[in-house]
Amino acid sequence: MGIQDExxxxxxxxxxxxxxxxxxxxxxxxxxxxxxxxxxxxxxxLKQDTLVVFGIVxxxxxxxxxxxxxxxxxxxxxxxxxxxxxxxISQWHEPFWLGGEGGHILGxxxxxxxxFSQLVFGTRPALIVGFAAAVITATFGTMxxxxxGYYGGRVDxxxxxxxxxxxxxxxxxxxxxxxxxxxxxxxxxxxxVCLLQWRSSARVIRSQxxxxxxxxxxxxxxxxxxSDWRIISRHIAPNVxxxxxxxxxxxxxxxxxxxxxxxxxxxxxxxxxxWGTMLQSSHTYNAMSHGVWWWFVPPGICIALVVISGFLIxxxxxxxxxxxxxxxx
Amino acid sequence: xxxxxxxxxRTFQLVLTLWAVGTLLFVIFRLMPGDPTSYILxxxxxxxxxxxxxxxxxLNAPVHEQYISFLTNAVxxxxxxxxxxxxxxxxxxxxxIPNTLVxxxxxxxxxxxxxIVLGVFVGANRGTRFEKGGIVLALVQRSMPxxxxxxxxxxxxxxxxxxxxxxxxxxxxxxxxxxxxxVASLDFFWHLIAPAACLAFYSMGYPLLLMRNxxxxxxxxxxxxxxxxxxxxxRTVLFKHAARNAFLPIVxxxxxxxxxxxxxxxxxxxxxGWPGLGREMVRAVIRRDFxxxxxxxxxxxxxxxxxxxVADLAYGYLDPRVTYD
Amino acid sequence: MSLLEVDDLRVHYETGExxxxxxxxxxxxxxxxxxxxxxxxxGCGKTTLADAILGILEENGSVAGGEIRFDGQxxxxxxxxxxxxxxxxxxxxIPQSAMNALDPVYTVRDQIVEAIFAHETMSNxxxxxxxxxxxxxxxxxxxxxxxxxxxxxxGMRQRAMIAMALALEPSLILADEPTTAxxxxxxxxxxxxxxxxxxxxxxSMMIITHDVSVVAETCDRVVVMYAGKVAExxxxxxxxxxxYHPYTLGLQGAFPNIRKPDQDLVSIPGxxxxxxxxxxxxxxxxxxxxxxEDCRTSEPPEVRTDDLRTFCHHxxxxxxxxxxxxxxxxxxxxxxxxxxxxx
Numbered sequence: 001m002g003i004q005d006e007x008x009x010x011x012x013x014x015x016x017x018x019x020x021x022x023x024x025x026x027x028x029x030x031x032x033x034x035x036x037x038x039x040x041x042x043x044x045x046l047k048q049d050t051l052v053v054f055g056i057v058x059x060x061x062x063x064x065x066x067x068x069x070x071x072x073x074x075x076x077x078x079x080x081x082x083x084x085x086x087x088x089i090s091q092w093h094e095p096f097w098l099g100g101e102g103g104h105i106l107g108x109x110x111x112x113x114x115x116f117s118q119l120v121f122g123t124r125p126a127l128i129v130g131f132a133a134a135v136i137t138a139t140f141g142t143m144x145x146x147x148x149g150y151y152g153g154r155v156d157x158x159x160x161x162x163x164x165x166x167x168x169x170x171x172x173x174x175x176x177x178x179x180x181x182x183x184x185x186x187x188x189x190x191x192x193v194c195l196l197q198w199r200s201s202a203r204v205i206r207s208q209x210x211x212x213x214x215x216x217x218x219x220x221x222x223x224x225x226x227s228d229w230r231i232i233s234r235h236i237a238p239n240v241x242x243x244x245x246x247x248x249x250x251x252x253x254x255x256x257x258x259x260x261x262x263x264x265x266x267x268x269x270x271x272x273x274x275w276g277t278m279l280q281s282s283h284t285y286n287a288m289s290h291g292v293w294w295w296f297v298p299p300g301i302c303i304a305l306v307v308i309s310g311f312l313i314x315x316x317x318x319x320x321x322x323x324x325x326x327x328x329x
Numbered sequence: 330x331x332x333x334x335x336x337x338x339r340t341f342q343l344v345l346t347l348w349a350v351g352t353l354l355f356v357i358f359r360l361m362p363g364d365p366t367s368y369i370l371x372x373x374x375x376x377x378x379x380x381x382x383x384x385x386x387x388l389n390a391p392v393h394e395q396y397i398s399f400l401t402n403a404v405x406x407x408x409x410x411x412x413x414x415x416x417x418x419x420x421x422x423x424x425x426i427p428n429t430l431v432x433x434x435x436x437x438x439x440x441x442x443x444x445i446v447l448g449v450f451v452g453a454n455r456g457t458r459f460e461k462g463g464i465v466l467a468l469v470q471r472s473m474p475x476x477x478x479x480x481x482x483x484x485x486x487x488x489x490x491x492x493x494x495x496x497x498x499x500x501x502x503x504x505x506x507x508x509x510x511x512v513a514s515l516d517f518f519w520h521l522i523a524p525a526a527c528l529a530f531y532s533m534g535y536p537l538l539l540m541r542n543x544x545x546x547x548x549x550x551x552x553x554x555x556x557x558x559x560x561x562x563x564r565t566v567l568f569k570h571a572a573r574n575a576f577l578p579i580v581x582x583x584x585x586x587x588x589x590x591x592x593x594x595x596x597x598x599x600x601x602g603w604p605g606l607g608r609e610m611v612r613a614v615i616r617r618d619f620x621x622x623x624x625x626x627x628x629x630x631x632x633x634x635x636x637x638x639v640a641d642l643a644y645g646y647l648d649p650r651v652t653y654d
Numbered sequence: 655m656s657l658l659e660v661d662d663l664r665v666h667y668e669t670g671e672x673x674x675x676x677x678x679x680x681x682x683x684x685x686x687x688x689x690x691x692x693x694x695x696x697g698c699g700k701t702t703l704a705d706a707i708l709g710i711l712e713e714n715g716s717v718a719g720g721e722i723r724f725d726g727q728x729x730x731x732x733x734x735x736x737x738x739x740x741x742x743x744x745x746x747x748i749p750q751s752a753m754n755a756l757d758p759v760y761t762v763r764d765q766i767v768e769a770i771f772a773h774e775t776m777s778n779x780x781x782x783x784x785x786x787x788x789x790x791x792x793x794x795x796x797x798x799x800x801x802x803x804x805x806x807x808x809g810m811r812q813r814a815m816i817a818m819a820l821a822l823e824p825s826l827i828l829a830d831e832p833t834t835a836x837x838x839x840x841x842x843x844x845x846x847x848x849x850x851x852x853x854x855x856x857x858s859m860m861i862i863t864h865d866v867s868v869v870a871e872t873c874d875r876v877v878v879m880y881a882g883k884v885a886e887x888x889x890x891x892x893x894x895x896x897x898y899h900p901y902t903l904g905l906q907g908a909f910p911n912i913r914k915p916d917q918d919l920v921s922i923p924g925x926x927x928x929x930x931x932x933x934x935x936x937x938x939x940x941x942x943x944x945x946x947e948d949c950r951t952s953e954p955p956e957v958r959t960d961d962l963r964t965f966c967h968h969x970x971x972x973x974x975x976x977x978x979x980x981x982x983x984x985x986x987x988x989x990x991x992x993x994x995x996x997x
Contacts, residue, residue: 168346168634172592173610177626180614181357257474261596264476265611279477288484289495300477308472455713551754554710559769560741570757
């Protein structure tokens with residue numbers, strides 16, 4: 001997916017084309033200004049797609065909830081609730097709008113935790129895993145791709161064999177095994193996800209770098225004696241940026257889904273409430289047999305919403321980066 | 330490069346990958362903080378049992394000897410005995426593999442059958458509401474956690490409507506004579522349908538989107554215009570020509586996505602209590618039954634690696650243009 | 655009666671900025687056995703015209719008005735299945751680049767046989783026999799029929815496409831730049847082959863090209879198109895010897911002329927106009943050295959001279975001297991100057 005072809009000229013930027021415009025500024029401030037311009041043009045393209053805007057708004061909403069969690073949640077997520085009779089709750093309670101006692105917005109779990117509070121605090125691990133996975137996998141994958149694609153030869157061979165090997169590892173089982181060995185901590189889940197997810201961005205971006213390397217503006221920069229760093233940072237990197245963003249956006253989804261899966265299997269961080277652990281305990285208590293849907297439906301919806309937002313943003317990027325998918329006019 | 334040479338090179342790569350995965354496993358296992366024996370020995374064991382296990386694993390031998398014996402054992406699929414039941418891991422694995430394969434195969438056929446056909450239609454209706462709907466559907470399918478879909482299905486169809494069993498692979502009291510007898514039974518099918526459908530629901534989005542992208546590219550080719558000008562029926566143009574060409578990238582993608590399907594099957598097996606390899610791996614990890622966990626992992630990884638291999642080889646036979654340069 | 659009559663045809667492509675009027679009120683006809691060339695620069699609506707006749711417009715394109723009558727029947731009005739019955743059987747095509755015109759995953763034989771079976775019932779042996787005959791007809795080794803397209807060279811693929819186009823002995827063949835992808839020697843061979851075969855089965859042909867020399871060699875009549883409209887139309891000889899439209903004259907100057915080999919090549923300055931909001935009067939106005947205020951405000955009248963139909967305000971000036979000057983670069987200088995002023 002997302003592999004570019006020769007017709008994609010419209011998205012190619014050459015930062016040196018801007019050279020000589022503001023010569024009174026220092027080299028670095030111009031460099032940064034050009035990069036900012038590159039980011040800004042990406043953003044302008046993205047804004048045109050309503051689905052992308054939906055994705056961005058949704059993620060922003062959840063990020064806000066994550067930041068403000070202590071103010072939004074009426075209780076602490078792992079604070080056992082007392083019933084109206086003053087006894088610790090040891091059976092789930094319905095949401096208040098279904099006639100449940102205690103005024104819990106989404107009722108309580110079988111252990112007597114307030115489900116709404118857990119849901120609110122659950123945004124934190126989800127978003128942290130999502131963004132960590134996105135940033136780490138996209139950065140690492142892009143760097144591997146730039147090095148492999150630009151230098152080629154033996155370096156390329158070795159790095160691409162590594163990618164092949166990474167492709168041989170089934171995602172979830174590998175994460176499970178690593179968490180089993182490294183211990184069930186939140187950090188280990190992030191590490192495990194990132195160790196496996198850089199592979200696809202590395203592979204696709206590398207082939208893009210390979211084609212960029214042969215383009216006239218790169219060739220002419222090379223003839224003009226530009227250093228490798230200059231060619232990579234000015235001419236090649238801005239052009240793989242959309243692909244990097246694309247994989248970052250997809251990685252948000254994969255990170256969150258994997259974390260949820262690992263937690264659901266009971267291998268997550270036991271001290272932290274996440275949407276995955278909520279689903280795990282509802283499954284353990286066989287909530288679906290008892291029809292306690294207010295326990296297991298909301299976390300799933302939240303996961304799906306955040307994940308699809310990541311996918312929609314990535315999708316929007318894909319339509320931009322792959323001109324074959326665009327409508328021809 | 331000829332077909333044979335490509336096959337040889339690809340086989341070499343297959344062996345290399347398998348070796349790398351094995352080595353990785355060994356390294357992770359040895360590099361764990363602390364004494365490795367503390368991870369594999371349960372405190373409740375008596376000295377004799379401890380000694381037996383240490384010898385069984387060769388943990389008293391030098392590291393390079395351990396490495397060699399680890400690899401040779403892995404090649405013959407000898408992963409020792411389960412800490413939990415003392416049953417040879419090999420027996421456990423061979424008992425469970427068919428269950429996982431049947432589940433995955435059923436899901437795979439459903440997912441790719443439906444996904445590809447939908448993808449053809451979505452791709453053929455560019456710029457319509459149908460297309461946008463198809464894309465959103467595919468993304469929704471991939472965004473909903475598999476295990477959550479499983480929970481919803483169990484709640485709605487199992488607990489509420491009561492049309493599917495809540496767990497397992499066969500009803501209590503059923504004791505089929507052999508695996509084949511069981512698979513052929515209606516009771517098995519009744520148990521299989523929900524987990525397979527959930528897995529398929531999740532896996533379907535990928536072929537759908539890929540097929541759509543691929544169709545968009547192919548439909549812009551000139552030979553499609555010629556096919557239409559030939560007076561062929563729309564269905565013939567779409568399926569015999571466009572889809573047949575668009576199908577090629579799906580083959581590789583299908584095998585790669587099997588890696589994800591394996592992950593999905595771990596979750597689905599757990600939700601539906603399906604006695605397969607993935608669920609066993611999770612249970613082994615929780616019980617700290619490392620030989621079983623390792624063995625199950627090697628089998629799952631081996632499956633993924635082999636499928637990638639098969640896909641690469643198959644591509645050459647499906648596309649007459651492939652030259653392997 | 656004419657075989658094909660295109661009557662005031664309009665084809666629009668929907669885009670974000672509004673409809674592109676790629677073909678805007680084009681009329682012409684083709685008689686049985688006649689070869690008609692459609693000439694113009696790229697972007698003039700030639701290919702759109704052919705796609706509309708074949709019913710293979712891009713999904714954002716549609717016939718917005720007018721009729722295409724084949725044997726007296728309006729094919730824009732037909733049901734899909736009626737139209738399919740006509741396709742290839744009566745109207746076939748030789749596409750722009752044979753490079754991508756054959757499905758890469760089927761053998762050439764399979765693809766020709768598929769076209770035959772879509773319209774005729776016959777046994778497999780008979781169909782194979784037909785493929786063998788067709789291959790011999792176009793000068794290909796029949797033994798190679800079971801090859802895949804990628805095993806053929808460019809020229810062989812073009813011949814295979816011609817064989818396929820002739821498979822059902824259609825009464826009209828639409829050839830869109832049939833030889834541009836080939837080298838000059840191959841071009842010549844293929845064109846001669848097409849003409850010979852066409853005489854044999856007595857079909858008509860519509861050849862689309864921007865290469866005037868191709869038309870000179872193969873066509874009885876020529877339609878010169880500019881910016882979605884007919885600029886000039888008439889017998890090939892007259893179009894070459896005594897055209898009246900400045901655009902036709904400009905086109906002639908832009909290609910090597912066998913009769914005047916020493917002449918310099920002069921290309922028309924500028925580009926065809928955008929077709930979202932085309933100029934109101936004559937569409938050639940911005941590039942025409944003879945342009946006056948009239949050209950800008952009112953559409954050019956249809957002027958009939960001898961056997962030509964010309965859409966121009968200034969046909970009198972052509973006879974009055976421009977024709978003899980058109981081959982010189984100087985004749986177009988005023989246009990260049992005018993364009994610079996606009997800029």
